[in-house]
Amino acid sequence: MAFSDDAWRSLDLFAPTPEHRLLADTVWQFVRAEVEGQAARFNREEKFNLALFRRCGELGLLGLTVPEEDGGAGLDATAAVLVHEAISTADPGFCLAYLAHSILFVNNFCRNASPAQRRRFLPDAVSGAKIGAMCMTEPEAGTDVLGMRTTARREGDHYIVTGRKTFITNGAVDDQTLGDLFLVYARTGERSISTLLVEKDTPGFTLGQLWKEKLGVRASMTAELVFDACRVPADQLLGEEGQSTLHMMRNLELERLTLAAMSLGIARRCLETMVSYAGERKTFGVPILEHGQIQRHIAESYAEYRAARCYVYDTARRLDLDRHGNRVDADGTKLFAARVGKEIADRAIQVLGGYGYMGEYVVERLWRDAKLLEIGGGTMEAHHKNMTKDLARDPSLIGR
Numbered sequence: 001m002a003f004s005d006d007a008w009r010s011l012d013l014f015a016p017t018p019e020h021r022l023l024a025d026t027v028w029q030f031v032r033a034e035v036e037g038q039a040a041r042f043n044r045e046e047k048f049n050l051a052l053f054r055r056c057g058e059l060g061l062l063g064l065t066v067p068e069e070d071g072g073a074g075l076d077a078t079a080a081v082l083v084h085e086a087i088s089t090a091d092p093g094f095c096l097a098y099l100a101h102s103i104l105f106v107n108n109f110c111r112n113a114s115p116a117q118r119r120r121f122l123p124d125a126v127s128g129a130k131i132g133a134m135c136m137t138e139p140e141a142g143t144d145v146l147g148m149r150t151t152a153r154r155e156g157d158h159y160i161v162t163g164r165k166t167f168i169t170n171g172a173v174d175d176q177t178l179g180d181l182f183l184v185y186a187r188t189g190e191r192s193i194s195t196l197l198v199e200k201d202t203p204g205f206t207l208g209q210l211w212k213e214k215l216g217v218r219a220s221m222t223a224e225l226v227f228d229a230c231r232v233p234a235d236q237l238l239g240e241e242g243q244s245t246l247h248m249m250r251n252l253e254l255e256r257l258t259l260a261a262m263s264l265g266i267a268r269r270c271l272e273t274m275v276s277y278a279g280e281r282k283t284f285g286v287p288i289l290e291h292g293q294i295q296r297h298i299a300e301s302y303a304e305y306r307a308a309r310c311y312v313y314d315t316a317r318r319l320d321l322d323r324h325g326n327r328v329d330a331d332g333t334k335l336f337a338a339r340v341g342k343e344i345a346d347r348a349i350q351v352l353g354g355y356g357y358m359g360e361y362v363v364e365r366l367w368r369d370a371k372l373l374e375i376g377g378g379t380m381e382a383h384h385k386n387m388t389k390d391l392a393r394d395p396s397l398i399g400r
């Protein structure tokens, strides 16, 4: 058979179809014109930019992975990854709020809710009229998800939800105001965890502590939420009682991939910054670009960024949004990209010297933001455990 190279050699892993290229044009234009300029102020003031979030709705970015028949863009994991990488080059803090809405809430909800629930809640979430959040973590249960204590007890046509959730991104939109729509995981039996959609004005639901002075991602709001015998209509249960593990599994791969994509954005911006700075800054009569140790920072960062990028986009290419089955790479991409993002941000500060330490040059903010990706959405240690378990169960994964 003749060797035909056209199809695969011309494949652009990072924007393979005309739809991806169009989306990339739109999102990069948005990032340069509207995300970049506001980032320093909103992160410094620890405020969430609600107007920018609504712009994401106008641009069709909030329902990227929602099927077209449900009012979304009907796009895939590659599209989601592309958007998160681009936004994180300018503002990982805002990007985390975007991710909590569009992936943790919208994608999760649309894949697990009934048609009636989708018709009722998705339009406002996709347009940006309402902001969503996902509530899994509790003060005493993070990695150990199944140790959660929040309960939901059926009483007539309501569930009575009691407990606390913490570190919830988009739990609030400002210092006093709750977000709008919440996917809440709660215990409905000793071995049964269920998912409820809770609206902000539900009796018994209030905003608890707002976490301030976070290390990074300060343009996203992180809140504690209190459920005090909160009465949630029973028709806001997603699927059947006890199905939360399935809901989590269905969303987890895209969640970790988009978090990994945030690290790519951080890595990319830091690499660009160090290359351009090193060409201009002179010491001992030559640009620092000519010093071997600076070259090592740049070259290693470039190679690591490219490796992480290929791994993330190749995993996205193969991800089926309706099915789980590739946890080892969802965890693997985040494990690898998070460390790469953090290392490259660190090198960028080193290459810029004292200027790198100053807010004006952005890399110090990205360095602080980068650490989140080693914790949120699963810690590095959780990835180690999951991946080892998956590989031990099926060693053929290694040689696929």
Ligand SMILES: Cc1cc2nc3c(=O)[nH]c(=O)nc-3n(C[C@H](O)[C@H](O)[C@H](O)COP(=O)(O)OP(=O)(O)OC[C@H]3O[C@@H](n4cnc5c(N)ncnc54)[C@H](O)[C@@H]3O)c2cc1C
Binding pocket: 100, 104, 133, 134, 135, 136, 137, 140, 141, 142, 143, 144, 166, 167, 168, 169, 170, 214, 217, 222, 372, 375, 376, 377, 378, 379, 380, 381, 382
């Ligand atoms: C900015 C931010 C935003 C967040 N947004 C959300 C959100 O929107 N929704 C949400 O539900 N959660 C959110 N989280 C919570 C996040 O997912 C948890 O912080 C994370 O899962 C870790 O849980 P934990 O903090 O309770 O740490 P713990 O689980 O207490 O872990 C503490 C340490 O022990 C390690 N450890 C735990 N168990 C083991 C083990 N078996 N073996 C080895 N080591 C172990 C961990 O890896 C970690 O190093 C957010 C967190 C942050 C910081």
